Amino acid sequence: MKKLKYFIAIVTMVITTSCGDKFLDTDNLYGKSLDTYYSTPTDIEEAMAGVYNAIYTPGVHSEETVAANLLSDMMLGGGGPDDKSAKYVDNFEDPDEDTYRDMWTQSYNGIARANAIIEKTATADFSTFFASTEEAEAFKNQAIGEALFMRAFFYFRLAKFFGGVPLIIAIDDPKDVARATYTETYAQIASDLKLAIETMPDKSFTEISTSEYGHANKWVAQAYLGRAYLYYTGYMTNIEGQATSDLPLADGGSLSASDVSAYLEDCIQNSGYALASDFRNLWPYSYVNQSAGSTVLPWAETEGLSWVGQDGHSPTFGTGNYETMFVQRFSFGDWGWSNGNSYTNRYVLYSGIRDNSMTPFGQGWGWCTVNPTLYNNWDDADPRKQGSILETGEADQGTASFEAGKGDHETGLFNKKYSSIQYPDEEGTVVGMFVQLYDWSNTDMQLMHAQDFIFMRFADVLLMHSEITGTADGMNAVRARAGLPAVGYSLDAIKQERLHEFAFEGLRWFDIVRWGDVETAFNGTIDVTNSGIPATYSVNYRSETKGLVPIPETEVRLSNGVYQQNPGW
Template identity: 40%
Template sequence: MKRLLYFAAAALALTSCEDFLDTESYTQKNTTNFPANADDVELAMVSVYNTLNVAVADPQCTYFYAAELAADDRFGGGGDNDKLMQAWDKIMNFNTDASLPFWKARYQGIFRANSVITSIEAMKLEGEAVKAMKGEAYFLRAFFYHELAEMYGEVPLVLTTEAVTLPKSSAEKIYAQITTDLDSAIALLPAVSYDKTVAGHATKWAAEALLARVYLFYTGYYKKDALPMVGGGSMTKAKVVEYLEDCRDNSGHGLVGDFRNLWAYTNKYSKKDYAKVAGVKGVDGSDLDWAGDGNKESIFAIKFSKFADWNTTIGYSNQYLLHFGIRGGQPYANTFPVGQGWGAGPVNPTLWEEWAAAEPEDLRREGSIVPVKELPAYSFGGWTMMEETDYWQLKCVHIAAKTGTQDEDGNDKYYSSFSVPMFGASDNFQLDGLNDLVLIRYADVLLMHSELTGTNDGMTLVRKRAGLDPVAFSQEAIKRERRWELAFEGRRWADIRRWGDAPELLAKQEGVKIYKSGSPATMKAFGGGYKARYNATGGFFPIPESEVALSNGVLEQISGYSDASSQYTGW
């Protein structure tokens, strides 16, 4: 599989394997003369993909981050001054412009996708390569609006490159555009096996999977029976299932042999020293071994590189790994294999307990979560950590590795990330996050298919890979399976909202055991409590206030964020 790295749009560079080509500046190009040919379209498409990394430069501002902390299986965490982390968890407002970098990055991406689409049409560019890239532009525009719609509900629908101030569009119009864009992407993108495409690029299969995700949220949250489409008509459940089955049967994607092979703690540099996986055989009888980025289960992911720096390219490092790492500046020996970071998103103990009670033999529990009692000398309360628990997640976090050397006292030395010996990354935990952020994977395709068809076929395959017996399909069964399989992958928040379960599940967080600056405490109600905050906001987050102000009243703020009870001031 070819590899794609995203570089700054002002000085684009394309990479394939280890080589890259510098290209001329874009400063003299505009939508009247660019793109003019297939090569130009390819360069323009890199600038669209680049905005994915632009958002990651400020991960705390993104939908993925907010959704992870707001859902019931994680708390906000961080230090006493990391109030934004805690505010996301409580569906409250801390900084009136908290998500401004994300808002700007997504609309920047939309503008660039619009430019590609309109330019191809205006200049009548043709050919299979151009056709495919137009499909990618449709996919990315749909993906950007999908995240905006789940985060804010109703947002301005911008479909041209004109500089105009627009009011919010209705959810129906936004989802009609998302649906139509994905349907167009499916028609335009080639039906070739995923391993014959450039890693990180959108594919026909990614569009089909995203369409199912969009269908499930829209029809569930808004209580509809189909997705609307531009110009009338609708996308039915039957058609969505047909697309999912096409992805399942023809994409080349599949499940890796063992669930734990998806996560970086099974990489060759770390696993030999991690007792939980060292020498352990997988469900398929093979050694546990990290499948790596771009594996057959990864359908759509954001790519990263070792070229991250402190200036314009920090987003080329996976900053989520840093933010979700263990807080406190502890020696790596204390927390191995989990690396260091800012302490966002400690795991709600209820998840561990309910999982153990429901599926005591499920290897995914210890494959997704590490109890601190298993970390040799873990120290609570590092850097005044708030909302700390006895559990950390293992999926989206730095994984350390031993250097093979010792200090003067005979203690092992550690790399901040296995990426240092494996990929030549800098030994800097703020810049060496090279792991993909996988946004859609094949297991989700199987589970969505089961949910949409009311069958246990896909669910059975997912359970078998985890060493579990089949269970009959039921709504409760699929809810549990999605919770276990997809924990910490950014989907729990949307799931509990579309199922209508969010208010009650969120309220159960109050009273749960935590640590505050190292001392025992319990989660308490803020702003009237989790349930009240959800009911006031519908689970949406505030639009950046500066954008509301710039619109001169055209753009209205989301309900639930205008009174004093919505403002989070800390513990």
């Protein structure tokens, strides 16, 4: 597995040494600064690693994946009696005044690092490091375009959760600026994505080397432009009551639906990405039946599943993965590291079945239990139902030994896509799947989850294209992959398709907000058990929040009145 290597100390040092006046007249002979850094391809690669590192957050509620799934109508807080924060977030209460602060600070760390790459790479000369001028120029364009994309990625993450945020788009920009408006923030996001598309090389995914997996490219930027378009226009229309079909640009222009659909069409036709043959082969549970020379998950073997892996078009697993476009890559943690557990996939850990260690599904904290309404309203003929939802007490699912009553908000249903996977090794010891695949020494169940979290996959490009154009081709391609018949286009059909295709992938919350469905999504009560005791549960969504979470109170105080708290918090 190709992992990004993050050089946090180097990048942090580069940024901090750029501030203030020089304290000494002598030259810095050992450290790196903005005057000397960004001058070699190695410098750029290290700095880019620092940009990607900012995706990771020490606080678990600041992880986009965990926060978005807890907020959605598909999942409940869960956990045990002491896991109050998950229940608060799920019920739209703020468990701590800085619940989401790590998301805020890490996003701005990433933005600052991207700003430095954008500015310094533009004037750098890399010609002596490559065999031709064309190669040097391609490297420079990829670096600048990739940094533009990542800046847009971080601003988009901030905007989805917090709304309008301070825009700092140059190294020397003041850091104490007021929050931009919602529209101004999205104009910057759209402009960065558009320029990233125009700047990065026009290289098919099939031409990308394994060393580049995990990095953004032109096609990823096109896909995110589609996502930003749908979210902005939907939010403004259905939440703010200011109907629009255009995505603004920072220079005063805008992108229309036809402009954005053209980008998506280019991605569909020329990117080299494609749907996996079977939706279920995208998830690690489809691999376990091939491991250790034994049948671990009978259902997966019976269905003839074969995991495509998470290293792109590498044929290590089956035919390779051509569907996954952009991910948060995870490795293994270690308790001796600073924030050592933030580099393992905590969504997998926290949403795993509470205090139940089975084969192949290992234990977790029991957060994010699945709303039975989703299960009950999902057609059994759709293979994505069993491909997404893990039922307990089912022998063919490997959950026959499940012991109920160990968690709260138990419904007997858990997330199968991102769940702890384990099986016996050659000595018969039950060990985590990724620990075995990548030969990691620490087998701690809290640190063993190296499953990528998929931010963008090709199926979303097809569904976004259908939604923007009002046509059914992309939607029906996704349905055909699931063995379902074609249907005519309607917004309701798109809503159902996205619900079933992307369950538990962190998109549902943002979909129901932009569609204006968030206020009706939490009607009714749900039958659950809390530590074995039957109970009912309901969510108290507050419409005055407009689908946003609170600005971290520490940031509000530090701004000395420049930031105003979001309504409802």
